Amino acid sequence: MADLPQAGGLLRGAGARSVPLARWLTAALVAAGALTVVFPFVWIALTSLKTPPEIQRVPLQLAPDHWGNLENYREVFRRAPFSRFLLNSALLATVSAVSSLVVSALAGYGFAKFRFPGHSVFFFAIIGILMVPFQSVVVPLYLWVSRLGLLDTYLGILAPDLVSVFGVFLMRQAIEVVPDDYIAAARIDGCGEWGIFWRVVLPAVTPALATLAIIKFMWTWNEFFWPLVVVNSPSMKTVTMGLIGFTNMYFIEYNLVTAAAVVSVLPILLIFVILQKWVVQAAVMTGLKG
Numbered sequence: 001m002a003d004l005p006q007a008g009g010l011l012r013g014a015g016a017r018s019v020p021l022a023r024w025l026t027a028a029l030v031a032a033g034a035l036t037v038v039f040p041f042v043w044i045a046l047t048s049l050k051t052p053p054e055i056q057r058v059p060l061q062l063a064p065d066h067w068g069n070l071e072n073y074r075e076v077f078r079r080a081p082f083s084r085f086l087l088n089s090a091l092l093a094t095v096s097a098v099s100s101l102v103v104s105a106l107a108g109y110g111f112a113k114f115r116f117p118g119h120s121v122f123f124f125a126i127i128g129i130l131m132v133p134f135q136s137v138v139v140p141l142y143l144w145v146s147r148l149g150l151l152d153t154y155l156g157i158l159a160p161d162l163v164s165v166f167g168v169f170l171m172r173q174a175i176e177v178v179p180d181d182y183i184a185a186a187r188i189d190g191c192g193e194w195g196i197f198w199r200v201v202l203p204a205v206t207p208a209l210a211t212l213a214i215i216k217f218m219w220t221w222n223e224f225f226w227p228l229v230v231v232n233s234p235s236m237k238t239v240t241m242g243l244i245g246f247t248n249m250y251f252i253e254y255n256l257v258t259a260a261a262v263v264s265v266l267p268i269l270l271i272f273v274i275l276q277k278w279v280v281q282a283a284v285m286t287g288l289k290g
Contacts, residue, residue, distance in 0.1 A: 041265070048072050048259040055254050072259035076246075082260065084235060085242035090267065092157055092238065093220040100164035100216045101209055108171025109197055113183060123172070129165045134225070142229055152232045161220050167212045174208035175201055210278030218268050239264045 047055060049064040049072070076082050111123050141160060150156030178201055186196045202209070224240040231237055243264065246256040 044258045044261055047254060048262050050255060052253075052255055072255045073263065076256055076260045076263065079256065080242055080245050081234065082239075082242055082263065085237050085239045086263070086267075088154075088236060089221050089239040089264075092154065092161075093217045095154075096158055096161040096220040097213050097216040099158075099162045100167045101212060103163050104167030104171045104212060105175075105202065105205075105209065106197075107168045108173075108175050109201055111168070111172045112175035112178075113180070113201075126165055126168055130169075134160070138226070138229060145230060151230050152236055154236075156230045157227050157236070157238075160226055161216075161223070164212070164216055167216065170208055170212055171205065174205040178204045207278040210275040214272055214275055217271060221264075221268055 043062075046062060046064060049067060049069045051065075051069070051071075054061065054065055107126075111119070145151060145156045145159055148156075150159065182200050182204070183196055186200050191199065222240060223238070227238045227241055231241065239260075243257060243260050246253045246260060
């Protein structure tokens with residue numbers, strides 16, 4: 001019996017030693033995952049500073065011979081009107097994000113705080129649209145846009161992106177956790193529904209709005225298939241279409257493709273850095289899992 005306290009102390013010591021080990025293993029796994037995600041971007045950035053002979057060198061060399069070599073970036077803007085492509089993508093992504101924020105916030109508020117006949121049916125019908133592949137509706141959408149004379153126009157490119165079904169779902173989840181007592185108190189104070197929406201609901205779901213803005217901006221910025229269908233003139237091309245201009249059926253100019261890719265990633269990266277703290281808050285507030 002006298003050995004029992006000693007045995008208990010040994011077990012506690014072993015448990016205490018296992019906790020740092022578990023933390024080290026977790027940190028190692030996170031670091032490995034981060035390296036796996038970040039390394040392709042680092043490789044692209046370094047490749048954009050290399051000349052074609054450096055890229056084709058065997059064995060492969062990670063670092064460029066000259067770190068200040070920006071000729072690839074200058075050649076990107078000389079070879080194609082890439083600044084126009086950036087402007088088009090920025091305009092389309094901004095309008096799409098703003099439109100989705102407005103519509104999604106209003107629809108989310110209606111589904112979260114109001115009960116009306118067919119409430120659940122309408123909500124699940126909207127969510128069901130997420131399961132429909134976009135490619136299955138491209139032909140009728142193209143015919144509709146063509147009949148309206150919107151081919152090769154900004155509005156024609158924006159047509160599928162003005163409303164976000166995912167945004168409706170996200171805002172509904174975010175607004176649902178806003179306490180009903182806040183809304184009831186605002187009504188007692190004489191605030192109308194629009195006033196409640198602008199002064200009570202929207203400030204409470206700012207993190208979700210920032211998250212939706214980033215996601216929608218990124219989706220529209222990276223969109224390739226639909227612009228490829230409706231755009232004909234070079235002046236209406238987006239960044240993703242501009243990247244294809246540096247490839248052909250015979251060879252790929254990797255030095256120019258990587259330089260153009262770096263330029264195209266910078267706006268999204270800047271927006272994410274500015275709004276990242278709200279993204280984390282939204283994930284906690286709405287219970288979303290990555």
